[in-house]
Amino acid sequence: MIRKLFDIIANNAVPAVFIIISAFAIPLSGFSASYLVQELLTRIGRNSFLILSLLIPIMAGMGLNFGMVLGAMAGQIGLLLICDWGIVGIPGMVLACLIGTPIAIVLGIFCGHILNRAKGREMVTSYILGFFINGVYQMVVLYLMGWIIPITNPNLLLSRGYGVRNAVSLSGIRAVLDNLIPTIITNPEGAKQFLNINGSGSFLLLQLPFFDGAIRLPLATFIIIALFCVFIIWFRKTKLGQDMRAIGQSQSVADSAGIPVNRTRIIAIVISTVLACYGQIIYLQNMGTLNTYNSHDQAGMFSIAALLIGGASVSKATITNVFVGVVLFHLMFIVAPMAGKNLIGEAQIGEYFRVFVSYGIIAIALVLHAWKRNREREAARRSLRGNKGGNA
């Protein structure tokens, strides 16, 4: 009983610590509730899809897919091309996805094969693979684009005539998905004012009686995310999902039962990579600018940190973990610099603090996972003797 209670606390220690940190940091930051809610909604819309793409490899026992940056890069290549071709709006986004998909599939298959050769150290390998493909990506974007791959839009290219600029404006597709179904949440009072200013018609107004201020809700993005959640729930129920769970728990048993282990692992990685590609496109349509050489890097680290903060581990992650994680992680992200400034007079401290937390939380999650696994191994050995004899 006490042990069970202890387990519950231990299993949720990470989210609990973050709730406590936030409880102190929110008042310190001095942000208003409506500002925080607005920021959080934006960030949930922006990041959830990316984080959700991590779930399937975890299910297949491949750990945190640090290789998701491969998918992010595929998505960025799609975005760069549609920018060059000047295709805007939803068609632009869809086209970017269509371009990104085959690239992500190829990268995913490559990644899957590599990881099958490095069983037992998938994480470090996928992590290094991210760097390696980053090199290839830079080669393509910085040297081949505008030279071998035709890029005509001078706004994209560096002044030397080839290679893409460091920052690319995605004005053509900025927030097109977020604003596809424009939605405002406000109180009846605010709604009246709003209608007076903007006139009726083009906005979906949600009225909450005791709500202070007005908030934009990226409804279409949320719908996409909800669909994705449904997909994951459905996927868990399929034969393929069941096979992945089996492989995740014991590759040898799954193999002897005739499940094609290596192939299934590759499928898991391919799905994750393709979804990460879409996730990155959704992320960047919200941001509106593409940081050609950095965006994907951060996507990986922040997604993984958020998932872990949500209470997931290297071997188990749920949809709940994703949303709890994205809320807590970004809450800290929003308030930390301000809180740092108000506390010590140095916003920089808050900046570093959140970086430290992101890395620290990943380190702790990895340590706990390895520790637990090694202890379980010992317990399994002890249990073999059973209760037949022995006086330990």
Next chain:
Amino acid sequence: MIKNFIKNAGWPRIIIALFLLALFITAPFVGVNVFTSFNNTVVRFGMNGIMVLAMIPMVQAGCGLNFGLPLGIIAGLLGATLSIELNTEILAKLAELGEQYKISWLTQEFLTTYREPIGFASAIIIAIPVAAVLGWLYGKLLNRVKGDEMMIATYVGFSSVSFMCIAWLLLPYKHPTMVWGYAGRGLRTTISVEGYWLHVLNDWLALKFEDTVKIGDKVLDVNLAIPTGMLIFFAIIAFIVWIFMRTKTGTAMTAVGSNPEFARASGVNVDKMRTISVVMSTILGAIGIIVYEQSFGFIQLYMGPFYMALPAVASILLGGASVNKATILNVIIGTFLFQGILTMTPTVFNSVFQTDMSEVIRLIVSNGMILYALTRKVRA
């Protein structure tokens, strides 16, 4: 025969070696001064050599590639900054000691003449105990997570670097050359070591040539400055590591890496050996970064040490090491090849394509090499 050689060396190593060879062959034709490039390679070899050497103990003890090198680097940075912060105090204290114990050679004159080497030595002397403590804790941690060392090492490195970012801002450093001028506190991102211990090793016994050589109808300036002191220092440290690996403890450590079960059955305390190896790696990392800084001229704080493990890891692998076997020779060959590529690519590519692809080449070469090593089958 050739097939065997390729199998033993591994195709990535051969491709990279051929690539470097191609760079050296092309260089003179595109107007790159091979002598300068070679000189640069030697200097960078000396700068990075000890950090690559830091890989050996952990690899040999079976702890894998030390992606946690930034931890050692942090200890080195603490040593470096403290040696500047406390420079005057240290010199004063030494002078006082000289008087108190009547040490005839420890005069004010001696202290003035050797101010810079003393500063350098004090940086190392401060860094070593810090590295030892950090390494000991880090080693204890790695013992609990056997099998996942590399990934955890990476993130221990990252989180310690980001933790130190906060610390660099808050630690009560006062020295005017190191803190931000406007705030009067918080260390700067880069701190010059000029006037403290800039090039103390590089300039020690340095060999300098200035001449011109005629190759065909081209006249090349030969302007060489071989950092003999730094190379000697590297050689000394390498020799210490070499000797250590031949002691009873070093032998036990190698056996632990080769087969921990064998070592345990032979009465070796596996965890203790692993901890010792991690402490050694961390200390070597600390010394390595100080040597690097004295040549580079600046102490890079904050996110500076972040990715410093990757080139070191790539170098030793390039030199022929595997995830669980590494020798001094691997370090020397690997560092030379890797730094050779880093020096040659920008110059040669600049001359040929009028563009600098070195960053991309570095990413692909170093990570490709690590990837290759990770996908090799090794005994579990």
Next chain:
Amino acid sequence: MSDNNNAPLLQLDHIGKEYYGNRVLSDISFSIEAGEILGLVGENGAGKSTLLNILFGMPVISSTGGYEGSLYLDGKQVNFTSPTQALAAGIGMVHQEFSLIPGFTATENILLNREVLNGSLMSYVFSERVSTLDRDAMKARASEAIKTLGVHISPDMTVNEMPVGYKQFIEIAREIDRKNTRLLFLDEPTAVLTEQEADILLIALGKLAKSGIAIVFISHRLNEVKTLCDRILVLRDGKLITDQKASGLTTRQIASLMVGRESLRKEEPVEIPDEPVEEANVNDALTTTVKKKKKKPALKVEHLWVDMPGETVRDVSFEVQKGEIFGIGGLAGHGKLGIPNGIMGLYPAGGKVRLFGKKLTLNRPRAALGRKMAFVSEDRRGVGLLLDEPLDWNITFTAMQMQGRFLIGIPHIFQLRNELAMAKETRKFIESLSIKCTGPNQKAGELSGGNQQKVCLAKAFVLRPDILLICEPTRGIDIGAKTLVLDTLKEYNKEHGTTIIITSSELEELRSVCDRVAIVDEGKIAGVLPASSPAEEFGMLMMGEKLRSALAYTE
């Protein structure tokens, strides 16, 4: 049931198998009818597992050149090259090790990779794998399979919460659920069950057989084999010794058939007796042995338990006299290997071990080695050797670390390894044990099995031990090397008076070298007998039969 009513369900015709010139099976012919229960017994290495591998189409067979003879299923010749083909043909197998997924429920495990799927459009477009699972149907099927076995296990219980016995039932239920299963192989299914559970299982198997499924039952518990089976086959040294009605055999006869090969000691031919050996004789022999060496015991073990995976020791007590060669035998998996490994501190252990009257600290290899014990592990490549290091490292490393030899310098302060001394010592052993190698610098991993074993012996000899513990000294090495290794041990014992404890699966080997042999059964000592005792006495002990004569000398 079958197309051809006259043909037996499965027929083996002159099946034989060689691994790299090493014959493990020869001329096996028998058949099995539908609904029949066949008991298959034999010692370790008798060829049981090879036979199963052939029948089940394990890749290890085809990758080593296939097998001789032919297999007929329903009168048609078959040749399985993968387990999937065997499964498709209706052959099911329950292995000794559990092949279950711990976090899955009973239902999910029983139907692993045979899940009931909901049809959907997606499955036509893509593949079956994107159909969802029909959990209700799955549960119904799993419940039915469990019910057939006559046990009550909730189909929703996850495997990691189950007691060991349940897991075994789930394994069997999985095979039963396979609708086309007609022939079921069970490899030691009762080993992990309590007596009560075993009874339930036996009844369930009887029912299964009545429904027309043929069963091949492999067990070391001869009682069970005799009660359950219609016919009993005895394998020995890769040959089929007996194929007869179970009713015509006593357990003692089965035991003697199993172990009763021609003794290595030519002067003591062992015949198959029909009546029990006179206990008095055995007792006499024992008393004299013991009297002759009635000194302080070199090693006294009391209530030892060891958590060695696969070789768990539960409660073991015995004594070894100084200068004696003591054997520990028994079937694989019963804990004989756990005893020396536990004494040496390699696996978590408890109980009392006394060395020349003084207590030995357990769980610390250093303590055991410090008391002048040396150990040769059964796991040569995993524990015994540094495969990537040269021979001189392998041979001298333990002595260097434990006894400070082969070092130069100041002890505890600065000591370098003395490579000259290491090479010299190694050359000495290369010569005396005639290890085939290029020299002390060759990597241990490059040697053959027999030579590696000699290196392991050399490593132990270098320590100049008072007590030498050796596990499986001849496993995986050729005949010539076998004799040399055993002779070396005997000689060493004679020359240095070293107490030697040999653990081996090969009973004949133990009987030819040792003074006394203890037999371990299910983690406990079944009995200790003088090596000269008739083979079937040992056989009975291995099969879990208690012998009064042996028990008397366990203390």
